[in-house]
Amino acid sequence: MDRNREAGGDFAAAAQKDGARAQSCRCASDSTGVPRRIFLRGMLAGGLAASTAQPGIADDTKPGDDERPQPGDVFVFFEGERQGKIVALADLKRSAAPALVWPMDPKSKVVRSGSRLNQVVLLALDPASLDSNTRSAAPDGVIAYSAICTHAGCTVTGWVKDQGTQVLKCPCHNSEYDPRRGATVVFGPAPRHLAMLPVSIDNGALVVAKSFIGKVGPSTSA
Ligand code: FES
Numbered sequence: 641m642d643r644n645r646e647a648g649g650d651f652a653a654a655a656q657k658d659g660a661r662a663q664s665c666r667c668a669s670d671s672t673g674v675p676r677r678i679f680l681r682g683m684l685a686g687g688l689a690a691s692t693a694q695p696g697i698a699d700d701t702k703p704g705d706d707e708r709p710q711p712g713d714v715f716v717f718f719e720g721e722r723q724g725k726i727v728a729l730a731d732l733k734r735s736a737a738p739a740l741v742w743p744m745d746p747k748s749k750v751v752r753s754g755s756r757l758n759q760v761v762l763l764a765l766d767p768a769s770l771d772s773n774t775r776s777a778a779p780d781g782v783i784a785y786s787a788i789c790t791h792a793g794c795t796v797t798g799w800v801k802d803q804g805t806q807v808l809k810c811p812c813h814n815s816e817y818d819p820r821r822g823a824t825v826v827f828g829p830a831p832r833h834l835a836m837l838p839v840s841i842d843n844g845a846l847v848v849a850k851s852f853i854g855k856v857g858p859s860t861s862a
Pocket residue numbers: 789790791792793794810811812813814815828829830
């Protein structure tokens with residue numbers, strides 16, 4: 641067993657002791673437990689708007705913010721210094737850890753952060769390393785998947801090496817998904833692959849090409 645799995649096992653043990661906390665890991669709240677959009681609204685009111693401002697991200701009332709990604713949507717960064725910034729092709733490094741993002745309607749500027757089922761991971765991989773189905777939805781090797789684990793709905797945030805290649809890993813119970821083969825499950829209790837979100841590249845911007853292919857999240861999700 642590799643180190644990552646051992647580390648994940650520790651997490652899983654902790655998760656069993658504190659199931660509620662595990663289920664909420666990297667969900668729509670900050671580390672204080674404040675719901676994410678309330679937290680963002682507080683940041684904006686506190687004068688951080690200049691660094692994070694993106695129309696729609698802090699507004700609870702915008703219609704469409706809980707709709708699934710629509711064709712033509714762009715993506716904005718979910719967290720970090722670039723939170724709220726539109727993701728361009730140049731922002732993704734090949735084979736680097738995935739970017740956690742939200743879709744955004746480019747016309748209304750509504751970020752679809754009203755449902756955590758809209759969290760997406762974006763990756764840039766070597767196109768030659770993708771199977772044919774995955775490559776067909778991944779221009780220049782850029783591929784997007786739902787970030788919601790199909791086991792119990794945690795956010796899939798890990799990026800680890802497994803037998804010489806990288807896999808997406810869920811921190812809650814260690815499920816691993818192969819992003820080069822349609823995010824098929826290669827380890828752990830997840831019952832099925834992550835939903836795929838086909839993308840296209842438009843003048844250097846990453847754009848949703850089609851709706852999710854496959855069910856988002858666990859069987860019980862909406
Ligand atoms: S929620 Fe259990 S492996 Fe992801």
